[in-house]
Amino acid sequence: MKRKNSQNMNGISISDSIVMSVKRKNANYRKPFSSLIAVIGFTSILMSFFGMFSFRFNGKTVAAAAIGFSIFYLILSLIGKRALWIYAASVAAFVAYAYKKSALISMGFKFVYNIIYKASYHTEINYYKAVIKSSEIKSVTTLFVFYVWLLAIVLYFFTICRPNPVLPLMITFPLLELGMYNGIEVPILWGMLCIAYWLSLLAMSTIDVGEYSGGQSGFVRKNNLFFPKRHMKLKVTEKCGILIIASVMLITGISYGFLRVTHYKRSEKLNEKRRDITEAMNDFTFENLAESLSNLTSAFGIDFEYENHKLGNNDHVRYKNVTDLTVTIERPVSGAIYLKDYAGSVYKKNEWFKLPKKAYKNKIFDDFKEYDIYPQDFPAVLAKLIYDGNDNTIWIKTSTKKSSHVYAPYGTENFGGLSYNKDLTISPVGGKKGEASYKFFPVDIDTISKEVEAINQSNHDLREVFSTSEIRDKQCREKVLKYCTENNLITYDDFFSIDYDIPYNRQYVLDNGDTIMAQLLQNSYKDFVYKNYLDVPNTKAIQEVKEAYSDILKGDISTVKGRIDILTAIKKKMQAECTYSLYPRKTPSNRDFVNYFLLENHKGYCQHFATSGVILARMAGIPARYATGYIIVEDDVAAGQKHSDNSVTVEVKDNRSHAWAEIYLDGIGWIPFEFTAGYSAKEINTDPTQPTEATTATTVTTHTQAQTETRTTISSASATIGKRTTITNSQTTQTVTSVKVVTGIGKGKGKAISKTLKYILQLIIILVIAALIILARRYFILKNREKKFTSGKTPSRVKNIYSYSEKLLASMQLKSVNGNYKAFAEEVEKKLAGDYFEAGSFEKLTDIALKACYGQGVPDEEELKICKKTVDDISAKIYSKSDFIQKLKIKFINVLR
Structure with a gap:
């Protein structure tokens, strides 16, 4: 056709020729591509899950269901809009039928989770106990059929009809995470196909954002002719999805082949960092969110300190043979030295808490402050009466990692310069951070037992009458008279009486009026102790423990000897029935920590023995509480560095981090009592060994529950840690794989939350993550737009x-x-x-x-x-x-x- 050109005043050339552009027609493979992607996702998810665990179910029924549902929903998805009503009807049928079979599905879930739990924690103990074994195959098969049905509904629709990764990820990722979270190895081929499917679906749903409508307009120039470009879809999303799957699998194949041919091995440093990150990710739980975040940030080299006193969250315990404390003692001592920095008073829902604030509004705490004598001073008062002149001095220097902790021995003498945290712990006032020194009198349970035995043999009266006029020190005499008058303790004239459970020199007491004052305060403090430190949870699980140990909980608790006899009996029975192990596995979240340790698992370390000992002591009517810190035994002192002035310096390793029980004895105060098997005043001989189960997933924990046992979990599908921890009697030597960990430090306050609240918190976290994704998308779009406008x-x-x-x-x-x-x-x-x-x-x-x-x-x-x-x-x-x-x-x- 003849072309006629003209030019307007704007300089734009206009041609009246007719130009026709015909697009070459290509075959449309969108539906086949999307169908292939959906089938890959559906198959890889199921094969990955069944490849991780061994379940008992009817495989033919589940396979038939998978094939049938897959074909049915594939056809519906290919038909498209015309079949939406059938799709909707099938979803309604799924909901109705699932409701009808809900009891069977619930039972199947319990069987499935028991298998997952036992495989993950290498135990033969079921998480759910109330299951009927005969219904396992039927219920598990029903559960899997309904899951296959749900999987087909979601994957085919949101892959073929409306590509969107949200729902497919929600119902597929948790399935694989059940295994990966606990270190179960995923079949490489199917696992990588799952990842490829997720990436493919993500690409299909986002690659054409802005191209379908409201897309960028402009002009296409052909020689001197311009054609308007309008909202054209430039990419075939399904083809991109196929290319992504092919690329992922190609890279997987090449990498696997290269590693096999070259026998490549990562450096130990790289392995260590990989384990740090892997263990932190695998150990992440919403129930223990703060500590999980602490471990995760630590793996990346950022220290976020957090501490709580939850029990049973740790799978393993491993020590790294690092020095946490450097302790110098003025002269060697006999017996163990316990360095405490935490005392737990309330046991509730597998966690230790402090007493509520209102409990400390008792008048006795005002008296402690007024007379400057505290419960922490009582053991020193006792020690002076038993063996005056046996005082000692200890200097404690913490490592950088432990510098925020303050440790103190029992039997410290109140010479000024000490800060008292209610009736729990003490710390020096002022001084350099990470350093402390105390004058103390070693308090040993064996010595106390011998002295008490002497009282029993002499039939000594346990009540003594004094006159305030007999107290020689005027200042002390005035304090005693004031306290006795305010508390109506004066019987006649200026006489008053004191109950005691230990022998003493009357003249010494009268010459040291503070001893009388301490004993008077202790007589009043006993009421507070018996009111607050005998509580145990009123649950069926704790009642089962009480019944199992009822034969040794009944005894004479009116004397110190009688109480020590009961405690010794508890210790012997626990040690006879339970084994010390650094690999006790986690306590199931639906179990009580004490019940699970004493009656089911029978394996644990200091945390398990100490908590159980405290609960059993309270059941027997003996006030007790939970304490953590470090222990130094005689062998440690003997192996320490001796100086010319007879002092000894001991490097306290992390394997001496410990948890123990504190027992309150009338007239004596709070003293440590050791329930843990293998621990004594002279030596620690626990001989921790690795479990015999073969596994490529090793979880390692150094627990924060003892304030210094730092929790980590190592779960690796490709690396086995084969080194062992060995503790000798005289000198601690350990061969371990070094792992960077973080000690959690914090207030440790809080209440156990219900499952409903946990689910709500999880939902909130999911919503927060979704919000962050939306905000990130908005940020990048705005940034990109601004860049296009300005550059x-x-x-x-x-x-x-x-x-x-x-x-x-x-x-x-x-x-x-x-x-x-x-x-x-x-x-x-x-x-x-x-x-x-x-x-x-x-x-x-x-x-x-x-x-x-x-x-x-x-x-x-x-x-x-x-x-x-x-x-x-x-x-x-x-x-x-x-x-x-x-x-x-x-x-x-x-x-x-």
């Missing part, structure tokens, strides 16, 4: 601004037709000018954009400012006139502002 060549910047204006106007249902931009500009001016922007601004924007597109000059900065101001005005006005929901859509979905 690059000027014509391109103008085109981007005009494209953005089209998106804004499209949200108001204003779109240009057939690329007639001038007519569209006139229409926009007519409808919006004066309200959304200054009159003539949009026509000016259109003219500048056309000039840039046709190469009829380069817009200057002033023109760019006009364009930018116009779209900003339109955006601001649209936003201000929208309701709340529309504003959210504009900002976070369409990201138009």
